[in-house]
Amino acid sequence: MNKKEGHVFVWPIGTRIIHWMMALSFTTAFITSFYEHMLHDHVALGFIFLTIIIYRIIWGIIGPQYATFNTFKLRPSQLKHYFVEKVQNRWRKIPAGHNPASSWFTVWALTVGTVIVVSGLLLYGVQEAKGLFRFLNSDYTQYIGILAWVHKYASYLFAAWVFIHIAGVMVEQFWHRTGMVFAMITGYKRTEGEDTKVKPILSFFAYSTILIAIGTYFFIVSSNYNFLTLQKYTNIDYEEMHPVFYNECGDCHKVYPPYMLPKRSWQKIMSSLDNHRGEEITEANITKSQQASILEFLTQNAAETSKREAAVKVMHSLGERRPKNITKTPYWRETHKDIPKSVYKQKKIKDKSNCIACHKDFDQGIMDDMNIIYRP
Template sequence: MTKTYIWSLFTRLFHILLIIAVCAIFLIAEFENLLDYHAIVGYTIGLLLLFRIAWGFLDVKHSKFKDFNFNIEDLKEYLLNIFGNKKEYAGHNPASSWAIIAMIILGLASVISGVVVFGTQEGMGILSFLNTSRYKDMDFFEDMHEFFTNAFMFVIFIHIAGALLDRFLHNSKAVESMIFGYKEGDGKSVKLTRFQQLFGVLWIGLALILFTYLLLTPSNILIKDSNKAVDYRAEHEQFYKECISCHTLYPPYLLPKESWVKMMDDLENHFGDDASLDEADKNSIKDYLVKNSAQTSTKESAQKILKSIKNSDTIAVTKTAYWQNKHDAIDKSIFKSKKVGNISNCKACHKNIERGLLNDRDIQIAKGV
């Protein structure tokens, strides 16, 4: 049977790179210390999708949007006959035509919402300036990002399931064609112009260059961390000296003001110890803690602790629902290891906590006995 060259090299490269990127971002999504890599892959996906949009308008046979079949009646007929004698299409069938548009829209929405969350919640990237009191209610942006990414993955799953069904039920070579470019049957082969070839080289190359650049330069504007370290000794020496002499220096934003007031007013019973201070020092430290408490912070951890705390009697960060949920998956033996000792030794894994930083990129789970 005659073979027709349907998918150009750049269409196939886009497809393969997108598959790799989506698999990578899905696998690392649950690892908070890999957030930078999540963002890097996300930006790369965004650039690849922009390439696909441009490619769809460059008059590339079978890949251009004009060759997509968006006819609703054809879609109904295709789906109703999916297990029977369905019509074969040289390029995209009606179902895949709609799926590709949905994936492009949802993919870009996922990237854009991810950039917004990265900025508003983490204080990182090009939208880090949005990490202000105006955007304290960060859950909305996070919920939107999760909605778009889940919808994106759902459409991808349906698209893959359809391709595999076509492959094993009808012995279609659609999957192989996206690898090698050819489909069996008579039709017009794709032939790229010099401009299309140059555009493909530049855009695919740009995606790979962007990925490499972001990977090698963590201080670049797209993933730069705008959170500033705090010199607590310089800000309030008494707070620094009294707290760090006994335990990890906890940033004031990790508890609401009510918790700090309760704690400071009962230093005689400070987690089993008498940490009494003279009245002047106690009031000075208390005022500093209240002034810099969770209510005054735009940090992600501060806002989520505020929402998770059930009553103002909670004076231990480790007793908040947010802390417990975030650390639930960690092997309990780690907290008892010599390197950690107990659950309150936050600096064992959060190396910059005593400088006011609890960034995901800094998380290093302590290992060893």
């Protein structure tokens, strides 16, 4: 674009692309966070955001004119002066680089952004047992609540921040008529100052960041099994683990994973087999010693012993209660509350206890969000 009179070239193309990638990745990650089954996409978008946060921090140290932190106007007196002038003088001059408000905005956005990505990565590891921090799942599930809280409210804060930023830009555009909206599109600002020049090495850094961010996104969405999103838990082969359990308890339905109920629930189930959901299971069907062996297996692998998200959350939701059905746990009810009752009457499903009808991977002891067939 040819330079217009009274305009300064402030934002090079790399900066602009990265600005919009940050805006877009945050917005889409924010939207997908409301859909449990979009977690994988959410994480992929989060990695774009993460790459750009890291880049922007480095850029703030080594970047070109107008971008570095040492050009930021962060003194409270400067901020005050900025707002006083803003109110008193509609036609004031604007600086070529960051004004005090946008300096503060950037510092805060990077701080909150860092909190978002760090808490997100940790939560993904601790709660889902997935990703780079999946190893933390074995010892830190008690922090799920706090991590989820921090991750959620930090992103609300960021969203609020974005709205303030947009409002500020709109005021510049329509009240002060500084053409601010176009600055991040064309790179030119209506102001005075020197044009920015970017050293080739810095341009290379900016373009590499763009490629890495987009590359990581496609790397994640194109496969479930990559080191950035891999889950600690793999498929369970109950047949191999405990053939008696697999064969006897899998006679009428697929076996329910032992980690879905606490020990005392399994004891109750095993001591009332004569009336098992209307079925009478006797020693003629499953011998005493088989029953004892099954019970041992169930209690050894019950919810108390597992750090899987479902086990931890089932235990948390139960308190002192010990129901005989997974479908009676508050956690199950909560995760399935959006499914209309009529769905369970469908021929393919028949009963809410027919987990495999909706969870493709149920017979492997997994109920991954990504493998759900039916969705409300």
